[in-house]
Every structure is written in C-alpha cells, then in structure tokens.
Amino acid sequence: xAAARVTMAASRTTNDDLDDYSAYAHMSQEQLLQLAIERxxxxxxxxxxxxxxxxxxxxxxxxxxxxxxxxxxxxxxxPVAASANPPSEKCVKINRDSINxxxxxxxxxxxxxxxHNGHLRVTVKPMNDLDPFLSAILRGDxxxxxxxxxxKSKILDEPNKDGWIPLHESAYYGHVECLKIxxxxxxxxxxxxxxxxxxxxxxxxxxxxxxxxxHLLEEGANPNIANHQRETPLHxxxxxxxxxxxxLLLRFGASPSTACAQGGTPLHEAVRxxxxxxxxxxxxxxxxxxVRNVYxxxxxxxxxxxxxxxxxNFLIVKGGNINTQANDDASALFEASKNGHVxxxxxxxxxxxxxxKPNKTGLLPIHVAAKNGHDSIVSMLIPITNMxxxxxxxxxxxxxxxxRNRDDVLETLIETGFDVNARLSDGWSKMYEDxxxxxxxxxxxNRNTEATAMLLEAGADPNLDIFNPLLVAVRKGSxxxxxxxxxxxxxxxxxxxxxxxxxxxxxxxxxxxxxxIKYLMDHGCDALSCFSCxxxxxxxxxxxxxxxxxxxxxYLNDEPSDYCVQFCEIISAxxxxxxxxxxxxxxxxxxxxxxxxxxxxxxxxSNTDWAHIKEKSxxxxxxxxxxxxxxxxxxxxxxxxxxxxxxxxxxxIKFLSYEQETFKDVL
Numbered sequence: 001x002a003a004a005r006v007t008m009a010a011s012r013t014t015n016d017d018l019d020d021y022s023a024y025a026h027m028s029q030e031q032l033l034q035l036a037i038e039r040x041x042x043x044x045x046x047x048x049x050x051x052x053x054x055x056x057x058x059x060x061x062x063x064x065x066x067x068x069x070x071x072x073x074x075x076x077x078x079p080v081a082a083s084a085n086p087p088s089e090k091c092v093k094i095n096r097d098s099i100n101x102x103x104x105x106x107x108x109x110x111x112x113x114x115x116h117n118g119h120l121r122v123t124v125k126p127m128n129d130l131d132p133f134l135s136a137i138l139r140g141d142x143x144x145x146x147x148x149x150x151x152k153s154k155i156l157d158e159p160n161k162d163g164w165i166p167l168h169e170s171a172y173y174g175h176v177e178c179l180k181i182x183x184x185x186x187x188x189x190x191x192x193x194x195x196x197x198x199x200x201x202x203x204x205x206x207x208x209x210x211x212x213x214x215h216l217l218e219e220g221a222n223p224n225i226a227n228h229q230r231e232t233p234l235h236x237x238x239x240x241x242x243x244x245x246x247x248l249l250l251r252f253g254a255s256p257s258t259a260c261a262q263g264g265t266p267l268h269e270a271v272r273x274x275x276x277x278x279x280x281x282x283x284x285x286x287x288x289x290x291v292r293n294v295y296x297x298x299x300x301x302x303x304x305x306x307x308x309x310x311x312x313n314f315l316i317v318k319g320g321n322i323n324t325q326a327n328d329d330a331s332a333l334f335e336a337s338k339n340g341h342v343x344x345x346x347x348x349x350x351x352x353x354x355x356x357k358p359n360k361t362g363l364l365p366i367h368v369a370a371k372n373g374h375d376s377i378v379s380m381l382i383p384i385t386n387m388x389x390x391x392x393x394x395x396x397x398x399x400x401x402x403x404r405n406r407d408d409v410l411e412t413l414i415e416t417g418f419d420v421n422a423r424l425s426d427g428w429s430k431m432y433e434d435x436x437x438x439x440x441x442x443x444x445x446n447r448n449t450e451a452t453a454m455l456l457e458a459g460a461d462p463n464l465d466i467f468n469p470l471l472v473a474v475r476k477g478s479x480x481x482x483x484x485x486x487x488x489x490x491x492x493x494x495x496x497x498x499x500x501x502x503x504x505x506x507x508x509x510x511x512x513x514x515x516x517i518k519y520l521m522d523h524g525c526d527a528l529s530c531f532s533c534x535x536x537x538x539x540x541x542x543x544x545x546x547x548x549x550x551x552x553x554x555y556l557n558d559e560p561s562d563y564c565v566q567f568c569e570i571i572s573a574x575x576x577x578x579x580x581x582x583x584x585x586x587x588x589x590x591x592x593x594x595x596x597x598x599x600x601x602x603x604x605x606s607n608t609d610w611a612h613i614k615e616k617s618x619x620x621x622x623x624x625x626x627x628x629x630x631x632x633x634x635x636x637x638x639x640x641x642x643x644x645x646x647x648x649x650x651x652x653i654k655f656l657s658y659e660q661e662t663f664k665d666v667l
Contacts, residue, residue, distance in 0.1 A: 137169045142177035149185045156186040163195035171200035171216070174209035183219055190221050197227040205233040205249070208242050213249075223254040230260045238269035238278055246270075246278050256287040263293030271299045271315070274308035279315070289320050296327035304332035304348065307341030312348075322353045330359040337365035337381070340374040349380065356386045362393040370397035370413065373406040382416050394425025402439035402455070405448050410439075410455075420460040435466045444469040449480050456488040468494035475509040479516060489638060492525040500564040503529040507567070511576040511583065518586060522658050524637030527590035530567040533597035540568070540599045568599040577603060581610035588613070589658070592621050592629055628656055 136144040170179040201221040204212035234254040270278040300320035303312035336344040369377040401410040443451035470490040473481040580603040
C-alpha cells in the first residue's frame with residue numbers, strides 16, 4: 001500500500017502527552033497493522049480528528065502475536081496481540097480517551113486501524129465522508145483549505161466537542177502551510193486552548209513539528225501557556241529531547257523554571273532523558289538546580305535515579321547537592337544503588353557522598369543494593385559502610401539477600417564476614433507473620449537449597465527462630481533442605497510455639513511422607529512420645545470439630561491454646577488415617593516395648609492388612625533391637641549423625657543407623 005501519510009494517536013488519561021511519528025509511506029499494509037497493535041496501549045495523546053464523525057466497523061482478525069512488529073526507537077512498549085475471538089460485528093464510535101488508532105490515506109480513502117482491549121479493528125471509509133475541512137488538513141492540502149476559507153464554509157474558531165479548532169489540527173499534524181493559512185485567516189486563535197488547555201504551540205511541540213513551532217512563535221504565540229497538568233511547551237520539548245525546539249522556545253522567552261502539577265521542571269525532564277545539551281541550555285537560561293517536585297526530588301536525584309552518569313557529573317560540577325534526599329529520606333546514592341547504576345554510584349562515592357544516610361525505614365544504600373541483587377555495588381559499599389549503623393538499622397543486608405534469593409550477593413556478604421546469625425530487630429520481625437528473625441529462615445521458606453547450604457556451611461544456627469526452619473522445610477516437603485538442616489544440628493524434636501503437642505511437631509507435616517519420617521527417626525526424632533497417650537486403653541473423647549466441620553487440631557495457624565495435641569489425634573485426621581498402619585509399623589522400630597492406645601488400636605483393627613502390625617506391638621522386643629535403642633539413647637540426639645564415624649564394624653554401624661535389619665548379618 002502506498003500511503004500518502006500515516007498518523008498514530010493514542011490516549012493518556014493522566015497526561016496529554018504526544019509522541020512524534022514520521023511518515024510511514026514505506027510500510028506495507030501488514031506492517032501498519034502490526035504497528036497498530038504494537039502502539040495500542042501507547043502513552044500518547046489522541047488527535048481529536050473530529051471525534052464523533054468517524055465510526056469503525058469491527059471485523060474478526062487472526063492473532064498476530066507471532067509476527068514481528070516494526071519498532072519505534074523512542075518507546076519500549078511490548079506489542080499487544082490481537083484477540084483470537086474479537087467481538088461480533090458492530091459499529092463502535094471512536095473514543096479519544098480509550099482507543100488508539102492509525103490513520104492513513106490510500107487512493108482517496110481513509111483507513112483507520114484501531115487497537116482496543118486487545119482487539120484489532122480495521123475500517124476503510126471514503127475520504128469524502130469526512131468533514132471537508134478535516135480532510136484537507138489530514139492531507140496537508142493547503143490549496144483546498146485556502147479555497148474553503150475564502151468560501152467561508154466553516155467558522156475557523158468554532159471548536160469541536162474537545163475544544164479543538166482547525167489550527168490545533170494543523171499544528172498537531174505538522175502541516176505548516178495549512179497552519180499559516182489558518183493563522184492568517186484568524187490570527188486571534190493563535191493561543192486558543194482545547195478543553196485540556198492545549199495551545200497549538202504545545203501540540204506542535206509535543207509532535208516535534210519544528211516548522212510549525214517556529215512559525216507560531218514568530219507570529220507571537222505565548223510559550224508559557226501550560227496545559228491542564230501545568231506543563232508548558234518547554235516541558236514537552238525537554239520530554240521529547242528536542243534540542244532544536246528547546247533552543248527556539250528559550251529564545252522566544254519560555255520560562256526554564258516553571259513547575260508542572262507534580263512539581264517537575266523542564267530540567268527534571270531533560271535529566272530524565274539524559275540529555276546533557278538541553279541541561280546546559282536550561283541552566284544557562286536560569287533553571288534552578290535546587291527545585292524539588294512534590295516527592296522532594298531535585299534534578300540531581302533524577303540523574304542518580306535514572307543512571308544518567310554524564311548528566312549527574314555535570315550537575316555536581318554546577319553545584320548540585322550530592323547528598324540530596326527525597327521526602328522519604330532516600331539519598332541520591334540510595335536511589336542509584338537501588339536501581340543498579342554502577343557508574344552513578346562510582347561518581348557519587350568519588351565525590352564523597354554520604355553512604356551512611358538511611359531512608360525513613362532505616363535502610364542504607366548497601367541494604368537496598370543487596371535487596372535488588374546488585375552484587376558489584378554491594379562489593380563497592382561493603383568496605384566503606386559503617387557496620388555500626390547497619391546493626392542499628394535492625395536488619396542486615398544478609399536478610400534481604402536471602403529473602404529475595406540474591407545468591408551472588410549472599411555469597412559476597414558471607415565471604416566478607418557478615419554475621420550469618422544476625423537477627424532481625426523486634427520491629428522488623430513483627431513485619432512478618434511468621435516472626436522470622438534469621439536469613440536462614442528466609443532461605444528455607446523460599447526453598448532455596450543453595451542459599452541454605454551457604455548459610456549453614458558458614459555457621460548459621462538452625463535453631464534460632466521462633467518457628468524452627470526444620471518445621472518449614474518438612475512442611476514444604478523439601479527432603480534436600482531437611483537433610484541439610486539435620487546435618488547441621490537442627491532440632492528434630494522442635495515444637496510449635498503456637499500449638500502445644502506431646503510429640504515432635506515435624507511429624508505433623510509429613511504424615512504422607514514415609515521416607516521423611518524414617519529419616520527423622522534415624523536422626524533422633526522422639527518416637528516414644530508418639531505412643532504416650534493420656535487416655536491409654538480407655539475410650540477417647542471425640543475430636544472437637546469447628547462449626548465448618550474441620551478438625552481444629554489440624555490447622556496450625558489458629559490462635560494458641562492450652563490444649564496439648566496428642567499423636568493419636570493427629571493420625572486420626574481424614575487425610576492421614578489411611579497411613580496409620582505404615583506409620584505405626586515404622587515407629588515401632590524406634591521404640592522398645594510400648595502399649596498402643598485404644599484409638600490407634602481401633603485404626604489397626606479397621607484394616608485386616610494391618611493385623612501383623614498390632615501383633616508386632618504386643619510381642620516382646622528382641623534383645624538386639626533393645627541394645628540398638630540403648631546405644632542410640634546413650635549417644636544422644638546431636639551425636640547420632642556421627643554414628644558412621646565410630647570405630648565399629650561396618651555391619652554394626654549399618655545396624656545402628658537402621659540401614660541393616662538382619663540380626664544374623666550383624667552377628
């Protein structure tokens with residue numbers, strides 16, 4: 001398709017921003033369709049182009065997500081795929097506030113390609129169906145426009161429903177000849193505003209239509225009239241990084257220090273775009289480095305925030321405050337560290353920026369760098385950060401690295417001597433529902449085996465938290481982490497602080513994981529306590545149910561009570577009762593002569609396949625078995641993992657470790 005001119009426009013509900021688009025005459029129809037999709041959610045103004053006169057007709061279209069759309073170098077918005085199931089055919093009025101579209105002219109027709117809510121809509125409408133005035137402006141047909149003006153077929157200062165007049169349209173589309181004709185015919189409209197307070201000059205600047213900007217200024221357009229967001233044409237020129245237009249506006253008296261509704265100045269915009277030349281022009285024209293927006297952010301802070309290293313260095317040389325802080329007390333160095341801007345951090349540190357300034361939450365730059373995984377910045381900050389202030393903050397960078405799975409940062413912190421057993425202050429700990437206090441706990445919660453191993457190898461104590469990390473690992477079913485924790489001394493008999501149990505709490509969470517139960521038993525978990533029941537052979541009271549029918553004892557996040565839960569109650573849960581036989585059979589291998597309570601006996605009696613298990617509990621234990629139990633008891637729980645280091649025959653070690661069950665092989 002040989003399109004004469006293509007213009008895309010899209011809405012922004014909070015800011016009347018306009019992007020610059022050159023002609024797309026070289027594009028095929030398919031490429032333009034793709035561009036419509038790509039730009040369907042772009043942050044730009046929508047040209048009014050007589051809103052209400054043009055209607056689209058929806059048509060089903062195939063998904064285009066797999067095709068490569070043409071790129072707009074000025075934006076990074078991802079393409080939006082067309083829906084495979086668009087709505088049924090109907091006519092829909094174009095709404096500037098919610099629809100993005102491309103307009104092109106092809107052989108006397110207007111083609112509108114509209115992206116809306118993920119759907120692609122294509123409409124072809126004869127050019128002569130549009131308002132003739134608008135049609136001439138869209139085409140840039142100055143001669144036709146001149147003839148219509150002479151015929152007085154339209155009132156030039158009569159706005160449409162959005163407050164746009166033909167002069168706005170011409171400034172927006174960049175047709176300078178049309179603009180000259182309209183301005184000559186009605187010179188008093190030069191500063192006419194739309195309903196959003198947009199002047200023709202602001203629209204021309206927003207679209208980087210230099211020739212229109214130049215002519216409007218030469219004809220006396222006011223460069224300091226702001227839109228409804230209090231953004232002046234200079235704001236827009238800096239936002240679009242148009243050095244030529246910035247220079248032009250300043251020459252015609254644009255104020256370099258006017259603040260928009262958010263308090264941002266043109267210098268803020270220039271810094272955000274990392275345009276040092278525009279920054280130089282603005283400062284030369286009198287822009288102030290100390291002006292802050294509503295968030296307390298000045299231009300130097302923006303430079304650090306965006307990683308604009310060259311601009312940052314320039315602003316420091318010009319007198320910018322290297323220790324500037326936003327309203328939340330975050331410093332420029334804090335912000336650069338947070339966003340991983342290595343060069344900006346290096347510049348600030350070389351200029352002696354204070355790296356020990358905390359934000360309002362007490363965090364230092366090293367904290368936020370660790371939290372966001374910026375290992376190189378963490379390495380820079382470690383040797384010069386005040387460790388006393390880190391401790392006073394109540395949280396260590398090692399906590400944040402573990403919580404966010406920043407393994408490289410965690411390794412760096414460990415290697416440089418950070419305390420792996422540092423504990424959160426009460427204030428920080430209370431921010432977590434589980435009241436965690438160590439980095440190890442966070443690594444276990446995240447099921448991060450590598451981080452868990454690093455911390456344990458560095459000396460992390462697995463028994464410091466209110467909720468033992470081993471309970472968390474068992475509940476998550478992570479055998480690898482359970483093994484690591486037990487190997488490094490985790491308490492296999494830990495209890496739940498919120499629910500009292502008469503047996504090790506780890507068993508609550510692994511009823512269906514027999515291999516894990518066996519591993520825990522092998523390493524000292526107290527099996528005997530599972531057979532200690534206050535009711536014994538007497539009838540047990542029924543388990544109390546909640547109003548919704550759930551057994552309260554199986555939900556461990558309830559409010560704590562004085563009631564002590566027994567093992568026979570836990571094993572009677574509907575989700576666990578089918579495993580009673582195998583579990584009791586295994587536990588009997590780790591105890592001497594015991595007597596089963598009536599509730600467990602009832603479960604065993606309910607399944608004929610479990611008769612041998614009940615018989616096993618009645619028969620006297622063999623002497624070899626009792627000897628094994630006695631040796632393990634004398635060794636103690638914390639030394640049982642060292643059984644394999646004993647100077648004993650290999651077969652005996654296997655027997656003591658429950659790896660060998662045949663007595664004659666041992667003898």
